Amino acid sequence: MEEDAVQEREARAYEAVYQARDFQELRRRYKNFVVPxxxxxxxxxxxxxxxxxxxxxxxxxxxxxxxNVALIFGLLQFVxxxxIAAIYGRYANRKLDPLAAGLNAKYKRERRR
Structure with missing residues (x-):
């Protein structure tokens, strides 16, 4: 019985986070970086x-x-x-992580209710 209550609270918490405006903004920012x-x-x-x-x-x-050019191109693939990973790390630290931290806190608050 208590396990059902825990699952119900977690489901409500996930739904609250999913409905949050910050979550939609987080998804938008992520897609705007990743797709291009x-x-x-x-x-x-x-x-x-x-x-x-x-x-x-x-x-x-x-x-x-x-x-030769092929070797240089191959090495440039690694570079x-x-x-891109470094650029993403900086972008995530500035634009994604603050929103994600807020959503994580919201999830934890909702889970306790």
Whole structure:
């Protein structure tokens, strides 16, 4: 019986958080960051794959010694991943985490009711 009461409180708490304006704002901010950056990264990645398949002359062009364009592009894939992760971390700290902390506090308050 008490387990049902706990589940009922948790369900109400989740619903209260879901209905909160801050939750909708958090989702909007998250999507506004993730969608464009995902598209940008996937475009960059697919360009790399396409160049490796269809622009072999360009990709095999030696830049310095045995280092060619393909190797540089491959390394830049790693670099771009870490750069995007760092940008996301800063963005989340500034724009997402304050809203998430408030929603977490709201959830905990609602759960105690």
């Amino acid at each position: 950056w995902t598209i940008a990264f996937m475009t960059w990645y697919l360009a790399y794959v396409a160049c490796n398949n269809w622009a072999r002359g360009f990709m095999s062009h030696k830049v310095i010694g045995h280092v 771009s991943t870490f750069v």
